[in-house]
Amino acid sequence: MKNIIFDLGAVMFEWNPKKISENFTDNIELQNKIQTELYYHQDWIDFDNAIINEAEATRRASERLEIPIKDAKRLFNETKESLILISKTHDVLKQVKNKNLNAYCLSNISPELFKHVYDQHDLFELFDGIVTSGVENTGKPGKRIFEILLDRYQLNAQECLFIDDSPANTATANELGITTVTFKGLDECYKEIYSHI
Template identity: 35%
Template sequence: MIKNVVFDIGNVLINFKPFEFLRERFADEAVVQAVYSTIFESKEWPELDRGTITEEQATENFCRYCSEYEEEIRKVMREWHSMLTPIEATVDIFKELKQKGYKIYVLSNYHMKAFESTYNNNEFFKLADGMVVSHRINMLKPEPEIYDFLLKEYSLNAQETLFIDDTLANVEGANKAGIETIFFKSAEALREKLKGLKLL
């Protein structure tokens, strides 16, 4: 029987659509592609999630890698948190599950500054019974250790725990830890699956 529901954040509870964000700011597709690659496909990006580098350090590295677009890179790094807006239909599910008496947790790869902004701007996070955020513990999904940390930190039984994530590797990592999972595709599909499991 499921007693605990664990949500990923990015593209499950909160929008993260960097291409849309970049195209709203730069008309030149070459700029969009170059800046996207330099920032969001960098080796620094997951290290920001892991908490082993600061945004300031990463920004300097990005500008060094792609000096011709330094101005654009700095603009993006100043403003990218603004794309982190709530996915209201999933937030509604989060709240409904809490109201039904399930314990609600968050397990996410997330940068320190971005998480602070996201948490402070979205009251619903305060309903969570616990949160494991990558930068705080220097671990990343889908590393096995992060799932073990979640279970031990909150004394959760894996077989009573359901994890929802939009990245297949992260879902598979949770499965290996014995946790039940739903591969997130949309809020509507999630609601149907939860109804099928008699959780909603």
């Protein structure tokens, strides 16, 4: 493989809506509501795709969750802070570059969340290209964002390995001829990745 394509959430950075909601409140009903009415709601997809900005997403979340706007803002801030670097995946990225392979980032992430992780970490300088839903206004598992990555950087799909935690996303990549690892954070996943590089 010449090109290794990394997702960010739950691959390069921790992404655990259940844990975020549990840390935010002891109220189990609200925890469940945060997951269904924020992270797994259409508004979160629109937020990722920059159709709505953080201020609007926060306002809508405040209304749906029936919590004060200041609490909704705190929830969004805690969401950003939860994006902790996964060191074992960072090591994979460094190995990729040490072997003179190309590394790319392909992520569904809002401009606001991307800015947060970009400002916190210098790993982004290791990528040869970055494509995000917040810039392109379209996201995985749709084919368009994959096509943008392949076209922009003139990549041959057969020479690419894509690492993502979502089976729907890896299924789309497979349809385009890209080799995939559906990432679950297990040792077996890392072994599979290393077998390709």
